[in-house]
Amino acid sequence: MDLEAVRTFAAVVEAGQFQKAAADLAITQQAVSKRVATLERDLGARLFTRTPRGAELTIDGQAFLPHARELLRAAERAVASVGTGRRPLRVDVIASRVAPSGLMRDFHRAHPEVDLDVVMLFDVEAAVGAIRSGAIDASFRAVAAPGRSLPEDIESVRVLDEPLQLLTGPAHALAGARSVTVAQLAGHRIWMPGIAPGTEWAAYYDDLVAEFGLGIEVTGPNFGSDALLDTVADTPALATFMSEHTRVVWPAGHGLRRIPVTDPTPVYPHSLLWHRDNPHPALAALRAHLAATRPALDAPGTWRPGWVLPR
Structure with missing residues (x-):
């Protein structure tokens, strides 16, 4: 069914005349008549009766009118669901307890009016693919690891x-x-x-x-952070x-210690990735928020891999 024909039908009902409906729609009266005739042919029913005062609905037209209006409302909802800025901003944070999740919580507190969908994708290639397809708007990653250069249409900025x-x-x-200094860690498991990998x-x-x-050991199955904390304790x-x-919580009896590492302090570089053609206004708001709240990068006495993009 031609949605424009349905919209024209509703306009004639509202105006009460083909001529006024044509003026409201900024088309010719002939175009209005043609669209209504096409709709009547598709439905196999006559929708209007011409009178000296204009156009009146037939019994079939009266029956079709509420459905026509619902079709138009459904079309408006469909457009709104994908319209720029009308759908939630979808951001990949990798996992719930890591720093990117905290960055998004801070953004939500600063911008509660922005609807968010937070997702968790494990693999960087899956995240980049989701950005390029439009499935997500942004992802937090460390870039660009050896052999993992970003596609030309993907932008990135280091945020933490x-x-x-x-x-x-x-x-x-x-x-x-x-x-503890990095040198003091030599020989410890x-x-x-x-x-x-x-x-x-x-x-x-x-x-x-x-x-x-x-000496970093990666042996044994990964049973999650709780099991890791139990074993270390x-x-x-x-x-x-x-x-x-x-963010981790452990039982009081564990007595675990979190100890700063110095000389130098290894830092993990988090970057925000997005598609350069993404027009979502909340994405611009997220980038502005991260830029305004970003701590100093490449601080003296820190270390990061040489492949990390400096932006």
Whole structure:
């Protein structure tokens, strides 16, 4: 069914005359008559009776009118669902407890009027593909890892350099330290079973190991953060890295310690990625918010891999 013909039918009903409907629609009276005739042919029913006073609905026209109006309302809702700025801003934060999730919570508090859909995509290639297809508007990632250059239509800006901390149990040799240097970590077992090969964080820790000669173990199944915290708390020989803004809660009896790492402080580089042609106004608001609240990048005494984009 031709939606323009339905819209013209409704305009004639509203105006009461073909001529006035034509003026309201900014088309000719002949075009109005042609559209109504097409609709009547499609429906197999006569919708109007011409009278000296204008056009009156037939019984079939009266029956069709509420359905015509519902069709037009449905069309308006369909357009509104995809109109720029009328749908929620969809942003990938990778996981619920990491820094990007916190950045989006801060944005929501600053801009409660913006509708958000927060999603969690594990793989950077899936995230970039979702940005290019329009399935999401933005993603937080570390870019650009070796062999993972961004497509030309994807823009990025670094929004946070997040310091790493050492997490130990109460019986670990370094548990009483107020801070530890990277050199002091040499020879200690740092267990990180959640590092998946091929991810940007795997590339990050590969460079960290190569740069400072650390021993990072990724053996064993990854049962999640709770199991990791249980093991670190109970095993004096093990520690793990945890980013400063990672949100975790552990039982009081665990006695875990979060210890700053210095000389230099390894920082994990978070960037926001988006498609250069994305017109969503809330995306511009998110970028402006992140720019206004961004801490200093490349601070003295910090380390990041050489492949990190400086923007």
